Amino acid sequence: MALLEVFSLNLWYGDTKVLHDISFKLEAGEILSIVGESGSGKSSILNSIAGLLPQNARREGRILFKGKDLTLLSEAEHRKIRGRDVGMIFQEPSSYLDPLFTAGSQVEETLRSHVSRADFKSEAIGALARAGIPDPQEKYRMYPHQLSGGLKQRVCIASAIICNPSLILADEPTTALDVSVQKRILQLFRKLREEGKSIILVTHDFGVVAEVADRVIVLKDGRIAEEGDVFGIFDSPRADYTKKLLSAL
């Protein structure tokens, strides 16, 4: 059984249909990249899985995670899975982190919302270290404004992995970072894959896809334009849209 299976996902915001018949599978230990232009529906797919849709959204289809249909969960049940079994990383770490709390307390908070007893501090320091943060003890006490963009994103990654989720949803996680920092974050994703985690990595950048993805879904106007393994898509893209995106690289 695949870790995640999406069957015929359709999504509307009000009367506007934004996702059309999206189906795909994700295996354990796999990095799937969803690539497409801005507005093509990439975030909507992730938010459908995470149960983070706005009030006016209506969804059809099935999203099986470990065999359980996430579309049938109540908001409270979804919240239990989010953060624990499904970690999330977003584009702008600054807008995700609270400026008033230390990095360590924010990472700890994710664990606190899912378990009542633990050595929270040492777990948080461990997660900061696994996210590739040097001197995690020292960074634990720092506030977001004292950290660089790359370190802030690593704090968000620490928060996403502290509960040891099997699935990580990453929405343009390196878009706001400069290229060398971006490379190191992608390296970290490869390490997480080695640990058996599955990642859906949303990006508009085929360079990012080439760096880490096993498989790719090319999304255009809410539809899958092309899907395949990363080598096939780079060597012989079938859809004209994919060719156009690749030529921009």
Ligand SMILES: Nc1ncnc2c1ncn2[C@@H]1O[C@H](COP(=O)(O)OP(=O)(O)O)[C@@H](O)[C@H]1O
């Ligand atoms: N909360 C919302 N309400 C109405 N329309 C939305 C909302 N969020 C996104 N959209 C629209 O849905 C489409 C897909 O958006 P999105 O999933 O954010 O695409 P992407 O992440 O690829 O840029 C776009 O046309 C966008 O304008």
Ligand SMILES: [Mg+2]
């Ligand atoms: Mg988006």
